[in-house]
Amino acid sequence: MIPPRFPLAVLPTPLVRAHQLEAVLGRGRVLLKRDDLAGFAVGGNKTRPLEYLLGRALADRCDVLVTGGGPGSNFCPAAAVAARAAGLDCELVVCGGDDWDDGYGSANLAIAAAAGACIRPIGDHAREALDAAIEERAADLAAAGRRPFPVPRGGSTPLGTVGFAVAADELTAQLEQSVLAGGAEPALVVLAVGSGSSCAGLLAAGPPWPVLGVSVSRPLQEITSKVHALAQACARLLGYPPPRPRRLEIVDARGPGFGVASQADRAAARLALHTEGLLLDDTYGAKAFAVLTRRAGGVRGPVVFWHTGGVVPAVAALRRRVLGGRM
Numbered sequence: 001m002i003p004p005r006f007p008l009a010v011l012p013t014p015l016v017r018a019h020q021l022e023a024v025l026g027r028g029r030v031l032l033k034r035d036d037l038a039g040f041a042v043g044g045n046k047t048r049p050l051e052y053l054l055g056r057a058l059a060d061r062c063d064v065l066v067t068g069g070g071p072g073s074n075f076c077p078a079a080a081v082a083a084r085a086a087g088l089d090c091e092l093v094v095c096g097g098d099d100w101d102d103g104y105g106s107a108n109l110a111i112a113a114a115a116g117a118c119i120r121p122i123g124d125h126a127r128e129a130l131d132a133a134i135e136e137r138a139a140d141l142a143a144a145g146r147r148p149f150p151v152p153r154g155g156s157t158p159l160g161t162v163g164f165a166v167a168a169d170e171l172t173a174q175l176e177q178s179v180l181a182g183g184a185e186p187a188l189v190v191l192a193v194g195s196g197s198s199c200a201g202l203l204a205a206g207p208p209w210p211v212l213g214v215s216v217s218r219p220l221q222e223i224t225s226k227v228h229a230l231a232q233a234c235a236r237l238l239g240y241p242p243p244r245p246r247r248l249e250i251v252d253a254r255g256p257g258f259g260v261a262s263q264a265d266r267a268a269a270r271l272a273l274h275t276e277g278l279l280l281d282d283t284y285g286a287k288a289f290a291v292l293t294r295r296a297g298g299v300r301g302p303v304v305f306w307h308t309g310g311v312v313p314a315v316a317a318l319r320r321r322v323l324g325g326r327m
Protein backbone atom coordinates (compact mmCIF):
# COMPACT_ATOMS: atom_id res chain seq x y z
CA MET A 1 0.00 0.00 0.00
CA ILE A 2 1.26 3.49 -0.84
CA PRO A 3 1.88 5.45 2.41
CA PRO A 4 0.28 8.86 3.07
CA ARG A 5 1.55 11.59 0.75
CA PHE A 6 1.80 15.32 1.33
CA PRO A 7 1.71 16.63 -2.27
CA LEU A 8 4.49 19.05 -3.20
CA ALA A 9 5.68 18.26 -6.72
CA VAL A 10 4.03 19.03 -10.04
CA LEU A 11 3.73 15.53 -11.45
CA PRO A 12 4.43 13.96 -13.80
CA THR A 13 7.64 15.85 -14.45
CA PRO A 14 8.17 16.37 -18.19
CA LEU A 15 9.68 13.68 -20.39
CA VAL A 16 11.13 15.22 -23.52
CA ARG A 17 13.20 14.19 -26.48
CA ALA A 18 16.71 15.66 -26.81
CA HIS A 19 16.96 16.27 -30.56
CA GLN A 20 20.01 18.57 -30.52
CA LEU A 21 21.90 16.25 -28.21
CA GLU A 22 21.04 13.25 -30.40
CA ALA A 23 22.50 15.08 -33.39
CA VAL A 24 25.76 15.81 -31.57
CA LEU A 25 26.05 12.28 -30.19
CA GLY A 26 25.12 10.83 -33.58
CA ARG A 27 22.65 8.36 -32.14
CA GLY A 28 18.94 7.69 -31.95
CA ARG A 29 16.61 8.60 -29.15
CA VAL A 30 17.80 10.29 -25.99
CA LEU A 31 15.02 11.28 -23.59
CA LEU A 32 15.23 13.67 -20.65
CA LYS A 33 13.22 13.09 -17.50
CA ARG A 34 13.05 16.61 -16.07
CA ASP A 35 12.95 16.31 -12.28
CA ASP A 36 14.81 19.64 -12.25
CA LEU A 37 11.30 20.93 -13.07
CA ALA A 38 9.64 19.12 -10.17
CA GLY A 39 7.85 22.33 -9.33
CA PHE A 40 8.42 22.86 -5.63
CA ALA A 41 11.05 25.45 -4.64
CA VAL A 42 14.15 24.06 -6.38
CA GLY A 43 13.82 20.66 -4.75
CA GLY A 44 14.53 18.54 -7.84
CA ASN A 45 14.51 14.80 -7.16
CA LYS A 46 14.41 15.45 -3.41
CA THR A 47 10.86 16.73 -3.69
CA ARG A 48 9.67 13.15 -4.21
CA PRO A 49 10.92 11.53 -0.95
CA LEU A 50 9.80 14.59 1.00
CA GLU A 51 6.20 14.02 -0.04
CA TYR A 52 6.15 10.67 1.79
CA LEU A 53 8.36 11.74 4.69
CA LEU A 54 6.10 14.70 5.43
CA GLY A 55 3.01 12.59 4.82
CA ARG A 56 4.19 10.31 7.64
CA ALA A 57 5.30 13.21 9.87
CA LEU A 58 1.82 14.74 9.61
CA ALA A 59 0.06 11.40 10.18
CA ASP A 60 2.19 10.93 13.31
CA ARG A 61 1.36 14.51 14.43
CA CYS A 62 5.02 15.54 14.53
CA ASP A 63 5.78 19.24 14.87
CA VAL A 64 9.41 19.56 13.84
CA LEU A 65 11.37 18.01 10.98
CA VAL A 66 14.99 17.35 11.94
CA THR A 67 17.41 16.59 9.15
CA GLY A 68 20.69 17.83 7.70
CA GLY A 69 23.44 17.70 5.12
CA GLY A 70 26.56 19.39 3.87
CA PRO A 71 26.53 23.16 3.23
CA GLY A 72 25.86 22.49 -0.48
CA SER A 73 23.05 19.98 0.21
CA ASN A 74 20.06 20.23 -2.12
CA PHE A 75 17.99 18.20 0.31
CA CYS A 76 18.27 20.75 3.12
CA PRO A 77 16.50 23.68 1.40
CA ALA A 78 13.87 21.39 -0.09
CA ALA A 79 13.21 19.88 3.35
CA ALA A 80 13.02 23.30 5.00
CA VAL A 81 10.53 24.72 2.50
CA ALA A 82 8.48 21.51 2.48
CA ALA A 83 8.32 21.47 6.29
CA ARG A 84 7.15 25.08 6.29
CA ALA A 85 4.45 24.28 3.71
CA ALA A 86 3.28 21.37 5.86
CA GLY A 87 3.14 23.60 8.96
CA LEU A 88 6.13 22.01 10.70
CA ASP A 89 9.24 23.67 12.08
CA CYS A 90 12.53 22.51 10.65
CA GLU A 91 15.98 22.09 12.19
CA LEU A 92 18.94 21.43 9.92
CA VAL A 93 22.11 19.92 11.28
CA VAL A 94 24.89 20.89 8.86
CA CYS A 95 28.57 20.06 8.87
CA GLY A 96 31.07 22.88 8.94
CA GLY A 97 31.39 25.81 11.32
CA ASP A 98 29.28 28.91 11.79
CA ASP A 99 30.73 30.28 8.54
CA TRP A 100 28.40 28.09 6.45
CA ASP A 101 28.40 30.79 3.83
CA ASP A 102 31.16 29.13 1.82
CA GLY A 103 30.20 30.94 -1.37
CA TYR A 104 29.18 27.72 -3.09
CA GLY A 105 26.35 25.91 -1.40
CA SER A 106 25.43 28.98 0.58
CA ALA A 107 22.51 29.85 -1.67
CA ASN A 108 20.94 26.53 -0.72
CA LEU A 109 21.22 27.23 2.99
CA ALA A 110 19.95 30.76 2.38
CA ILE A 111 16.76 29.26 0.94
CA ALA A 112 16.47 27.06 4.04
CA ALA A 113 16.99 30.03 6.34
CA ALA A 114 14.44 32.07 4.38
CA ALA A 115 11.93 29.25 4.96
CA GLY A 116 12.51 29.71 8.68
CA ALA A 117 14.67 26.66 9.31
CA CYS A 118 16.98 26.70 12.31
CA ILE A 119 20.47 25.89 11.02
CA ARG A 120 22.78 24.10 13.44
CA PRO A 121 26.40 23.69 12.34
CA ILE A 122 28.10 20.75 14.06
CA GLY A 123 31.59 22.13 13.53
CA ASP A 124 32.78 18.91 11.93
CA HIS A 125 33.45 18.62 8.26
CA ALA A 126 32.75 14.87 8.10
CA ARG A 127 29.36 14.33 6.47
CA GLU A 128 29.35 10.85 8.01
CA ALA A 129 28.88 12.44 11.43
CA LEU A 130 25.57 14.02 10.46
CA ASP A 131 23.09 11.18 10.88
CA ALA A 132 24.10 10.59 14.51
CA ALA A 133 23.91 14.36 15.16
CA ILE A 134 20.40 14.46 13.65
CA GLU A 135 19.26 11.65 15.98
CA GLU A 136 20.86 13.40 18.95
CA ARG A 137 19.11 16.69 18.18
CA ALA A 138 15.79 14.88 17.75
CA ALA A 139 16.25 13.20 21.15
CA ASP A 140 16.95 16.60 22.77
CA LEU A 141 13.83 18.07 21.18
CA ALA A 142 11.72 15.11 22.33
CA ALA A 143 13.10 15.54 25.88
CA ALA A 144 12.00 19.18 25.69
CA GLY A 145 8.43 18.11 24.86
CA ARG A 146 8.51 18.52 21.07
CA ARG A 147 7.44 15.87 18.56
CA PRO A 148 10.42 15.58 16.21
CA PHE A 149 10.50 13.66 12.94
CA PRO A 150 14.18 12.78 12.33
CA VAL A 151 15.27 12.10 8.74
CA PRO A 152 18.82 11.06 7.79
CA ARG A 153 20.64 13.19 5.20
CA GLY A 154 19.28 12.83 1.71
CA GLY A 155 15.97 11.47 3.03
CA SER A 156 17.31 7.99 2.41
CA THR A 157 14.98 5.79 4.39
CA PRO A 158 12.73 3.03 3.04
CA LEU A 159 9.83 5.49 3.33
CA GLY A 160 11.68 8.27 1.47
CA THR A 161 12.58 5.72 -1.19
CA VAL A 162 8.88 5.31 -1.96
CA GLY A 163 9.11 8.66 -3.80
CA PHE A 164 11.21 7.15 -6.55
CA ALA A 165 9.38 3.82 -6.59
CA VAL A 166 6.33 5.84 -7.56
CA ALA A 167 8.47 7.84 -10.01
CA ALA A 168 9.49 4.63 -11.77
CA ASP A 169 5.82 3.87 -12.47
CA GLU A 170 5.40 7.47 -13.62
CA LEU A 171 8.16 7.07 -16.24
CA THR A 172 6.86 3.68 -17.38
CA ALA A 173 3.38 5.19 -17.89
CA GLN A 174 4.80 8.18 -19.78
CA LEU A 175 6.75 5.87 -22.07
CA GLU A 176 3.69 3.73 -22.73
CA GLN A 177 1.44 6.70 -23.41
CA SER A 178 3.75 8.74 -25.64
CA VAL A 179 5.50 8.20 -28.92
CA LEU A 180 8.75 9.54 -27.50
CA ALA A 181 10.41 6.16 -27.12
CA GLY A 182 9.37 5.13 -30.63
CA GLY A 183 7.65 2.03 -29.30
CA ALA A 184 10.86 0.65 -27.75
CA GLU A 185 11.62 0.21 -24.08
CA PRO A 186 14.55 2.29 -22.83
CA ALA A 187 17.84 0.45 -23.13
CA LEU A 188 19.14 2.41 -20.15
CA VAL A 189 17.94 4.94 -17.60
CA VAL A 190 20.85 6.97 -16.19
CA LEU A 191 20.81 8.98 -12.96
CA ALA A 192 23.20 10.37 -10.34
CA VAL A 193 23.50 8.45 -7.07
CA GLY A 194 24.37 10.14 -3.78
CA SER A 195 22.70 8.71 -0.70
CA GLY A 196 21.11 6.07 -2.94
CA SER A 197 17.43 6.60 -2.31
CA SER A 198 16.42 7.67 -5.82
CA CYS A 199 18.19 4.79 -7.52
CA ALA A 200 16.86 2.35 -4.92
CA GLY A 201 13.31 3.53 -5.49
CA LEU A 202 13.57 2.84 -9.21
CA LEU A 203 14.87 -0.65 -8.46
CA ALA A 204 12.16 -1.31 -5.85
CA ALA A 205 9.42 -0.74 -8.41
CA GLY A 206 10.83 -3.49 -10.65
CA PRO A 207 10.67 -1.38 -13.82
CA PRO A 208 10.85 -3.00 -17.28
CA TRP A 209 14.00 -0.99 -18.08
CA PRO A 210 17.57 -1.28 -16.73
CA VAL A 211 19.04 1.42 -14.49
CA LEU A 212 22.57 2.82 -14.57
CA GLY A 213 23.40 4.61 -11.32
CA VAL A 214 26.32 7.04 -11.30
CA SER A 215 27.86 7.13 -7.84
CA VAL A 216 29.29 10.53 -6.99
CA SER A 217 30.12 10.21 -3.31
CA ARG A 218 30.60 6.62 -2.17
CA PRO A 219 32.80 3.73 -3.28
CA LEU A 220 31.07 1.09 -5.38
CA GLN A 221 30.73 -1.67 -2.82
CA GLU A 222 29.32 0.64 -0.15
CA ILE A 223 26.77 2.34 -2.39
CA THR A 224 25.75 -0.89 -4.13
CA SER A 225 24.86 -2.61 -0.88
CA LYS A 226 23.13 0.53 0.40
CA VAL A 227 20.98 0.80 -2.75
CA HIS A 228 20.02 -2.88 -2.64
CA ALA A 229 19.17 -2.74 1.07
CA LEU A 230 17.02 0.38 0.59
CA ALA A 231 15.31 -1.10 -2.47
CA GLN A 232 14.47 -4.29 -0.60
CA ALA A 233 13.14 -2.46 2.45
CA CYS A 234 11.08 -0.13 0.26
CA ALA A 235 9.64 -3.03 -1.77
CA ARG A 236 8.68 -4.75 1.49
CA LEU A 237 7.02 -1.58 2.77
CA LEU A 238 4.99 -1.32 -0.44
CA GLY A 239 4.16 -5.04 -0.57
CA TYR A 240 6.05 -5.40 -3.88
CA PRO A 241 8.04 -8.51 -4.84
CA PRO A 242 11.77 -8.47 -3.97
CA PRO A 243 13.62 -6.32 -6.54
CA ARG A 244 15.75 -8.01 -9.20
CA PRO A 245 19.36 -6.82 -8.76
CA ARG A 246 20.18 -7.66 -12.41
CA ARG A 247 18.27 -4.55 -13.54
CA LEU A 248 20.86 -2.32 -11.87
CA GLU A 249 24.45 -1.35 -12.65
CA ILE A 250 26.31 1.27 -10.62
CA VAL A 251 29.51 2.95 -11.77
CA ASP A 252 32.01 4.89 -9.68
CA ALA A 253 32.17 8.44 -11.05
CA ARG A 254 33.67 10.20 -8.03
CA GLY A 255 36.64 11.26 -10.18
CA PRO A 256 38.58 14.08 -8.53
CA GLY A 257 36.32 13.94 -5.47
CA PHE A 258 32.87 14.76 -4.08
CA GLY A 259 31.62 18.01 -5.54
CA VAL A 260 34.61 18.39 -7.86
CA ALA A 261 33.99 17.96 -11.58
CA SER A 262 36.71 16.76 -13.93
CA GLN A 263 37.40 18.50 -17.25
CA ALA A 264 35.34 15.78 -18.97
CA ASP A 265 32.43 16.31 -16.55
CA ARG A 266 32.49 20.05 -17.24
CA ALA A 267 32.61 19.46 -20.98
CA ALA A 268 29.57 17.21 -20.63
CA ALA A 269 27.72 19.87 -18.62
CA ARG A 270 28.54 22.45 -21.29
CA LEU A 271 27.18 20.12 -23.97
CA ALA A 272 23.96 19.68 -21.97
CA LEU A 273 23.57 23.45 -21.66
CA HIS A 274 24.43 24.22 -25.27
CA THR A 275 22.19 21.54 -26.79
CA GLU A 276 19.22 21.13 -24.46
CA GLY A 277 19.44 24.09 -22.08
CA LEU A 278 20.08 21.87 -19.05
CA LEU A 279 21.77 23.34 -16.00
CA LEU A 280 23.89 20.61 -14.42
CA ASP A 281 25.79 20.92 -11.15
CA ASP A 282 29.36 19.71 -10.60
CA THR A 283 28.41 17.29 -7.82
CA TYR A 284 25.65 15.22 -9.42
CA GLY A 285 24.37 16.22 -12.85
CA ALA A 286 27.66 16.83 -14.68
CA LYS A 287 29.07 13.47 -13.60
CA ALA A 288 25.92 11.53 -14.49
CA PHE A 289 25.61 13.26 -17.84
CA ALA A 290 29.27 12.58 -18.65
CA VAL A 291 28.63 8.87 -18.08
CA LEU A 292 25.52 9.03 -20.28
CA THR A 293 27.48 10.58 -23.16
CA ARG A 294 30.17 7.88 -22.84
CA ARG A 295 27.67 5.02 -22.68
CA ALA A 296 25.04 6.18 -25.16
CA GLY A 297 27.01 5.03 -28.20
CA GLY A 298 27.33 1.48 -26.92
CA VAL A 299 23.65 0.71 -26.33
CA ARG A 300 20.92 0.13 -28.86
CA GLY A 301 17.55 1.70 -28.17
CA PRO A 302 16.42 4.82 -26.34
CA VAL A 303 18.38 6.08 -23.35
CA VAL A 304 16.87 8.27 -20.65
CA PHE A 305 18.82 10.84 -18.67
CA TRP A 306 17.07 11.54 -15.37
CA HIS A 307 17.88 15.19 -14.55
CA THR A 308 17.73 15.22 -10.76
CA GLY A 309 18.05 18.97 -10.19
CA GLY A 310 20.88 20.71 -8.35
CA VAL A 311 20.11 23.91 -10.20
CA VAL A 312 21.14 26.28 -7.37
CA PRO A 313 24.73 24.96 -7.08
CA ALA A 314 24.87 24.68 -10.88
CA VAL A 315 24.19 28.39 -11.21
CA ALA A 316 26.59 29.24 -8.35
CA ALA A 317 29.40 27.29 -10.06
CA LEU A 318 28.68 28.94 -13.43
CA ARG A 319 28.80 32.34 -11.78
CA ARG A 320 32.17 31.61 -10.19
CA ARG A 321 33.55 30.38 -13.50
CA VAL A 322 32.23 33.29 -15.53
CA LEU A 323 33.54 35.80 -12.98
CA GLY A 324 36.85 33.90 -12.86
CA GLY A 325 37.05 33.80 -16.68
CA ARG A 326 37.25 30.01 -16.60
CA MET A 327 34.32 28.99 -18.79
Ligand SMILES: Cc1ncc(COP(=O)(O)O)c(C=O)c1O
Binds near residue numbers: 046
Ligand atom coordinates in the same frame (compact mmCIF):
# COMPACT_ATOMS: atom_id res chain seq x y z
C1 LIG B 1 20.78 17.18 -7.62
C2 LIG B 1 20.87 15.83 -7.01
N1 LIG B 1 20.94 14.78 -7.83
C3 LIG B 1 21.05 13.52 -7.36
C4 LIG B 1 21.10 13.29 -6.01
C5 LIG B 1 21.26 11.89 -5.54
O1 LIG B 1 20.06 11.40 -5.03
P1 LIG B 1 20.10 10.27 -3.91
O2 LIG B 1 20.65 10.92 -2.67
O3 LIG B 1 18.70 9.86 -3.77
O4 LIG B 1 21.01 9.20 -4.40
C6 LIG B 1 21.02 14.36 -5.11
C7 LIG B 1 21.12 14.15 -3.66
O5 LIG B 1 21.10 15.04 -2.88
C8 LIG B 1 20.89 15.66 -5.63
O6 LIG B 1 20.83 16.72 -4.82
